[in-house]
Structures are given as C-alpha cells and as structure tokens.
Amino acid sequence: xxQADGRREVADLYVGLVGAGVMARTHHQAxxxxxxxxxxxxxxxxxxxxxxxxxxxxxxxxxxxxxxLARADVVDVCTPTDTHAxxxxxxxxxxxxxxxxxxxxxxxxxxxxxxxxAAAAGVPLYPGHVVRYFPEYEVLVRQVKDGRIGPPAVLRxxxxxxxxxxxxxFSEPERSGGVLxxxxxxxxxxxxxxxxxxxxxxxxxxTRVVPPAEPGAVAAATVVLTHAGGAVTHVRGVWxxxxxxxxTGYRVAGPDGVLEHDSAATQAFTLQTGPSDEGVMPxxxxxxxxxxxxxxxxxxxxxxxxxxxxxGADGLAAVAIAEAARRSSATGEVVEVTR
Amino acid sequence: xxxxxxxxxxTHAAGYVHELSTLPGIEVLATDPDGVSxxxxxxxxxxxxxxxxxxxxxTYEDVFAWGPDAVIVTAENSRHRPLVELAAxxxxxxxxxxxxxxxxxxGEAMVAACREAGVRLGVAYPVRFHRAYAAVxxxxxxxxxxxxxxxxxxxxGRLPAGARAWFVDPELAGGGALMDHxxxxxxxVDDLLDGQPAVEVYAQANNLLYEGTVSVETAGLVTVRxxxxxxxxxxxxxxxxxxxxxxxxxxxxxxxxxxxxxMDAFGQLVGGWxxxxxxxxxxxxxxxxxxxxxxxxxxxxxxxxxTVADGEAGLRSLRVALGAMxxxxxxQAVRLD
Numbered sequence: 001x002x003q004a005d006g007r008r009e010v011a012d013l014y015v016g017l018v019g020a021g022v023m024a025r026t027h028h029q030a031x032x033x034x035x036x037x038x039x040x041x042x043x044x045x046x047x048x049x050x051x052x053x054x055x056x057x058x059x060x061x062x063x064x065x066x067x068x069l070a071r072a073d074v075v076d077v078c079t080p081t082d083t084h085a086x087x088x089x090x091x092x093x094x095x096x097x098x099x100x101x102x103x104x105x106x107x108x109x110x111x112x113x114x115x116x117x118a119a120a121a122g123v124p125l126y127p128g129h130v131v132r133y134f135p136e137y138e139v140l141v142r143q144v145k146d147g148r149i150g151p152p153a154v155l156r157x158x159x160x161x162x163x164x165x166x167x168x169x170f171s172e173p174e175r176s177g178g179v180l181x182x183x184x185x186x187x188x189x190x191x192x193x194x195x196x197x198x199x200x201x202x203x204x205x206x207t208r209v210v211p212p213a214e215p216g217a218v219a220a221a222t223v224v225l226t227h228a229g230g231a232v233t234h235v236r237g238v239w240x241x242x243x244x245x246x247x248t249g250y251r252v253a254g255p256d257g258v259l260e261h262d263s264a265a266t267q268a269f270t271l272q273t274g275p276s277d278e279g280v281m282p283x284x285x286x287x288x289x290x291x292x293x294x295x296x297x298x299x300x301x302x303x304x305x306x307x308x309x310x311x312g313a314d315g316l317a318a319v320a321i322a323e324a325a326r327r328s329s330a331t332g333e334v335v336e337v338t339r
Numbered sequence: 340x341x342x343x344x345x346x347x348x349x350t351h352a353a354g355y356v357h358e359l360s361t362l363p364g365i366e367v368l369a370t371d372p373d374g375v376s377x378x379x380x381x382x383x384x385x386x387x388x389x390x391x392x393x394x395x396x397x398t399y400e401d402v403f404a405w406g407p408d409a410v411i412v413t414a415e416n417s418r419h420r421p422l423v424e425l426a427a428x429x430x431x432x433x434x435x436x437x438x439x440x441x442x443x444x445x446g447e448a449m450v451a452a453c454r455e456a457g458v459r460l461g462v463a464y465p466v467r468f469h470r471a472y473a474a475v476x477x478x479x480x481x482x483x484x485x486x487x488x489x490x491x492x493x494x495x496g497r498l499p500a501g502a503r504a505w506f507v508d509p510e511l512a513g514g515g516a517l518m519d520h521x522x523x524x525x526x527x528v529d530d531l532l533d534g535q536p537a538v539e540v541y542a543q544a545n546n547l548l549y550e551g552t553v554s555v556e557t558a559g560l561v562t563v564r565x566x567x568x569x570x571x572x573x574x575x576x577x578x579x580x581x582x583x584x585x586x587x588x589x590x591x592x593x594x595x596x597x598x599x600x601x602m603d604a605f606g607q608l609v610g611g612w613x614x615x616x617x618x619x620x621x622x623x624x625x626x627x628x629x630x631x632x633x634x635x636x637x638x639x640x641x642x643x644x645x646t647v648a649d650g651e652a653g654l655r656s657l658r659v660a661l662g663a664m665x666x667x668x669x670x671q672a673v674r675l676d
Contacts, residue, residue, distance in 0.1 A: 151547065153545060153547035153548045153557075153558050153576075153578070154545070154547075154548070154558035154559075154560070154574065154576045154578050156493065156574055158491075158592075160599065200543070200670075202541045202543075202562060202672070204489075204562060204564065204570040206488040206489055206568075206570060208486070208488070208596050216596075218485075218488065218594075218595075218596045220488050220489040220594040221489075222489055222491060222562060222570055222572040224541065224543055224560045224562055224572065226543050229547075230545045230547055231545065231547060232543045232544070232545060232558060232559070232560050233560075234491075234560045234572055234574055236489075236491050236572065236592075238489075238594050238599065240594065240598075240599050241485070241595075241596065241597055241598060241599075244598075244599055251493070251495075251578075253495075253548065253558070253576065253578035253579075253580075254547075254548070255547065255548050255549070255550075256580075257580050258578060258579070258580055258583075332672070333672075334541065334670070334671060334672060
C-alpha cells in the first residue's frame with residue numbers, strides 16, 4: 001500500500017534477515033513490532049528458531065541467500081562481521097536497500113566496496129550504529145549540537161561488559177576485529193559525531209584469550225583519538241571476566257560546561273539477585289528498545305521517509321578509525337587516519 | 340616536633356597548616372618571603388599567616404635557624420629545588436609538594452642532595468592514603484584482580500588560576516594540566532606496580548577550554564606503557580567547569596584478568612539542597628588525605644599503613660609527566676628508557 005505522500009507502509013515490507021544469532025534475534029523482535037513479514041536465512045540453518053518464536057506466524061525460514069534476495073524488499077544483515085561485505089554486495093546487486101550491523105566491515109577497502117555496490121545500485125546502505133539511538137546518547141548529541149557546552153574539547157567514553165563467549169568468532173581478531181573494533185566502534189562513531197573527523201589514533205589492546213574464547217577470557221583496550229579541530233577523545237573498551245556487568249559512560253567537556261553519564265548510576269530499577277548473567281548486552285528494558293528506534297527509522301527511510309541519522313559514510317568513517325586503532329595497537333605507532 | 344612551612348605559593352599550604360594543628364605535639368613556623376599579593380582578599384606572607392593563626396618568620400633562613408625537625412615545601416613547582424637543597428644542607432627532612440620539580444635535572448639533583456645529606460625526601464601525593472586505594476591494593480594483593488592489564492584514570496579539576504596565577508605559568512608550573520594532573524594517578528600506578536618503570540609515553544593535549552585565557556594546555560590524555568606491559572591512560576584535563584560545586588576528582592579503574600576494580604577518591608559525599616541559599620551542596624566524608632599524609636611523614640603512622648612517596652618515586656611520576664609534555668609537543672610516543 002502506498003500512502004498519499006508516495007511512501008510505502010512499513011508494515012507492507014518483506015524483510016530478509018540474514019543471520020539467526022543474538023543480534024539477528026534482537027533485530028527480529030524489532031521488526032516484529034513493526035508488523036512486517038520476515039524471511040530468515042542463516043548459514044547454520046538456525047532460522048527456524050526465529051520462525052518458531054514468532055507466534056504471529058509472520059516469520060519464515062528461507063533456504064538460501066538467493067531465495068532471500070528474491071523475496072525481500074529490504075535486507076538486514078546480522079552475520080559475523082567478516083561475512084558482511086559479500087552479503088551486502090549481493091543485496092546491493094539485487095537492488096535491495098540494506099541495513100547492516102556494525103561495523104560495516106573490518107577495513108576501509110572492503111567497506112568502500114560495499115558502499116560502491118550500494119551506490120551503483122542506487123540503494124541505501126545503513127550501518128547499525130545503535131548507540132546513536134540510545135536515549136542517554138540522544139540527549140548527549142542533542143545538547144552538544146545545541147551548543148550547551150560549546151565545542152567539545154576533551155571527551156571520554158567507556159564501555160564495559162563480559163567477554164562475549166556465546167559465539168567463537170568474537171574471539172577471532174580476523175573475524176570480529178576484537179574489542180577494539182566490535183565493541184569500541186560504537187564510541188568511535190559517537191566521538192566523531194560530536195567532535196568531528198578523527199585524524200590521529202593511538203591504541204593499546206591487551207588480551208588474554210585463546211580462541212575459541214572460554215569464560216575467563218579478557219580483552220581491554222585504550223584509545224586516544226585526535227580530531228581535526230584539536231579536540232581529544234579517550235575511549236576505553238573492556239570485555240571483562242565473567243560477572244562483569246554491562247556498563248557505559250561518557251564525560252564530554254567543552255568551554256561552557258560538561259555532560260556526563262554513567263549507566264551504573266542511572267538505573268531506574270534494580271533487582272538484587274545472585275551472580276548476574278553474562279553482561280554482554282545493555283539493559284534496554286526501561287526505555288523503548290533503541291534497536292526498535294533504529295530499525296523503525298531505517299524502515300521508514302526504506303519506504304520513502306526521511307534519511308536516518310546515520311549513513312554508510314558514517315559507517316565507513318567508523319571502520320577507518322577502528323582499523324587505525326588495530327594497526328596502532330599492533331605496530332605501537334601513532335596512526336594518521338587518511339580520508 | 341618542629342615543622343617549617345616554606346612558602347604559601349601553593350594553595351595546599353593553608354590546608355597543611357590547618358592539618359598540622361590537629362596533629363599532636365607539633366609546633367609550626369611558616370614563611371612566605373616571595374609571596375606578593377595585590378588582592379587583599381587573597382593575602383600572602385605575614386597577613387596570610389595571621390589569618391591561618393600560624394607563627395611567621397621573615398626568611399627561609401629564619402625557619403632553619405629555629406631548628407625544625409622537618410619542613411614542607413609548598414613553593415611554585417620550579418622553585419622546589421633550591422628549598423629542598425636548603426633543607427638538605429641543614430640536615431632537615433623535607434616533604435615536597437607535587438610535582439617534585441619541573442625538569443628531570445632538578446628532580447635528580449634534589450634526590451641526590453637529600454640522599455647525600457641523609458635526610459628523608461617525601462613527595463606530597465595524598466591520594467595514595469585513601470582507603471579506597473588501600474582496597475584496590477588489597478584486591479591486587481589477594482589475587483582477586485588477577486593479572487593487571489590496563490589502568491585508566493581521570494584527575495579532572497577546575498582551571499587553577501585565580502589567586503595563584505603561577506599554576507598556569509609555563510615557567511613556574513612547568514606546564515599546564517599535563518604537569519599538574521598526570522602525576523597523582525601516575526603515583527598511584529607507581530605504588531600499585533611497585534615502582535615498575537614507565538618505558539613509553541604518548542600524550543595529546545589542547546587548550547580549547549580556555550583559548551585566549553591561558554597559554555598552557557588545559558586538556559590532556561596520557562597513555563603510558565610500563566616495563567611489565569601494563570598500559571595506563573590518564574585524563575589530566577582541567578575540564579571541571581569553573582563554577583562547578585565540586586573541584587574535580589580522582590577516579591581510577593583497574594582492569595585485571597580476574598576482576599575490574601574502581602575507586603572514586605572524592606566520591607564520598609552527602610548531597611543535599613539548601614532551601615535558604617537555594618543551592619545544592621555536597622559534603623565530603625571519609626578519608627582525610629592531607630591529615631594522613633602528614634601523619635605518615637611526621638609521625639610514621641597512617642590508617643592504612645601507607646607511606647609517603649619517596650624522592651625516587653616522585654622522580655618516576657615526574658618522568659611520566661615530562662614525557663607527556665614532550666610527546667604532546669612532538670605528536671609522537673616518547674621512549675623513556
């Protein structure tokens with residue numbers, strides 16, 4: 001159905017969801033709330049689980065990527081990072097608009113190949129930088145954009161959780177990029193959004209893990225970014241020992257003030273129990289799911305609505321920072337980010 | 340016991356004078372011969388001594404002629420050396436305000452002078468006396484932290500200008516935020532890692548917070564690699580807004596293979612709202628850091644058993660700050676070994 005303004009109805013979409021892991025399930029829940037039909041293809045044949053969970057019967061398992069691309073109006077890629085590029089390029093070649101989980105890929109060249117394919121097909125490619133949709137970060141972005149603290153001079157971001165042992169590929173640097181990419185790309189994106197392009201990166205990553213990671217694996221990294229305008233950012237990422245609660249924080253200071261947040265200090269509800277589950281995902285139970293906010297905004301864009309707050313170029317810039325951080329950590333050198 | 344206070348240049352001098360009055364059996368004589376103030380609301384010299392209720396001498400020599408058992412040097416950073424050397428010549432133990440000096444050469448000369456004279460040289464790092472830091476150490480010692488991988492810390496504060504303008508004078512202070520606020524956390528790490536040498540420092544700094552107001556850096560991030568592989572990043576920025584009700588703080592997170600430990604040295608506060616003044620307030624409680632620092636140096640006791648940083652430790656944390664200054668200038672990581 002097409003609305004009077006030429007837009008399609010989101011609920012009329014058939015979404016091709018690639019992957020059936022934790023992120024796919026998170027996206028699936030959001031898509032279901034939007035009332036769309038969903039076809040799931042997963043290389044491990046696990047798509048049936050999502051179909052079974054959808055008691056409304058609007059999800060089906062598909063047998064191949066080709067079948068998914070033939071049926072879907074739009075494609076949502078929730079697979080391990082190293083598999084993003086080929087799937088996204090195939091979707092672009094099939095002229096399907098794309099939402100791809102972050103990071104778009106592990107390096108600039110491959111990400112550029114994805115953007116080029118989307119541009120050639122004339123379809124959008126949106127990266128799932130979901131932190132932009134978390135309310136405490138939406139407030140931060142809006143306040144900075146409104147000039148509340150003046151131009152940011154020194155920024156600090158922290159993101160801490162338990163080491164993700166649910167899937168082996170997280171612990172394989174050549175598949176996930178490790179904590180320095182998979183986790184910290186969120187804050188690289190946020191730092192760049194607030195303080196401008198990043199020109200210089202210095203990073204140190206420390207890991208105690210033998211893939212495939214068992215509980216007890218630990219990775220921690222510290223990154224200093226220098227922005228084109230001279231602002232400096234510290235990003236700390238931790239995949240900690242078992243029992244490490246998921247926690248994020250920031251402190252952004254400018255000449256006219258400071259904006260601060262610590263998720264441990266702003267819990268509207270807590271329940272004291274025994275040792276917690278693995279803290280690998282943020283608790284979004286006390287707000288509208290930021291994943292729903294993200295996917296709704298992108299779905300509306302797919303249907304002719306306004307462009308979402310994040311685009312492929314942002315995804316590419318975040319990948320460039322992450323790639324520079326990995327290179328800096330590996331070589332011990334300061335890495336200039338070239339555009 | 341007789342204790343001399345040499346110079347009121349550092350704002351901590353007034354606090355030390357007060358704390359000394361709470362310690363048993365201590366006589367205090369202060370001098371501030373270089374102190375000049377054009378602001379009657381911010382007196383120096385004899386006027387400030389009278390305000391603090393402490394006996395006053397006109398010259399440094401007068402203080403030493405009085406026969407002190409120890410002196411506290413609270414002069415400008417670049418003026419520590421002659422006063423520490425004076426104490427060494429008189430055979431008097433000396434507690435020196437941080438940072439120890441503004442150059443490696445000065446710091447080494449001070450340590451050598453005190454060693455040769457057989458006097459104790461302490462560096463005034465109060466945060467190591469915090470019970471939260473003792474808890475971090477205990478977590479490390481018990482094995483709960485496992486292998487320490489990464490330490491991050493923030494020592495943010497307000498721009499220390501106002502009545503003590505030398506804090507933002509590149510000569511007298513030796514730099515800006517990098518010099519002032521890198522060393523506190525560097526000292527905690529120095530103690531936690533038991534004197535492990537820093538081998539590489541990378542720093543980035545800017546003055547976007549106070550462009551046109553001061554000439555030194557007011558924001559800085561410092562990453563340090565230690566010989567045993569531990570990495571530390573310190574945010575030393577003067578990024579606490581000038582009108583903020585809290586001066587700033589010292590926060591440290593230690594990421595180990597067994598656990599993540601965190602301390603917030605100035606987070607023990609009772610918050611409230613005053614309806615008559617229509618202002619919020621935050622009342623600190625908990626550790627009395629300056630008291631414990633002085634008690635340890637002068638009386639040999641402190642609640643946590645912590646001891647004062649010695650000259651060698653002061654030199655190691657100074658080295659990190661000087662490396663940070665050099666790295667921020669060059670844009671490259673600086674090797675310290």
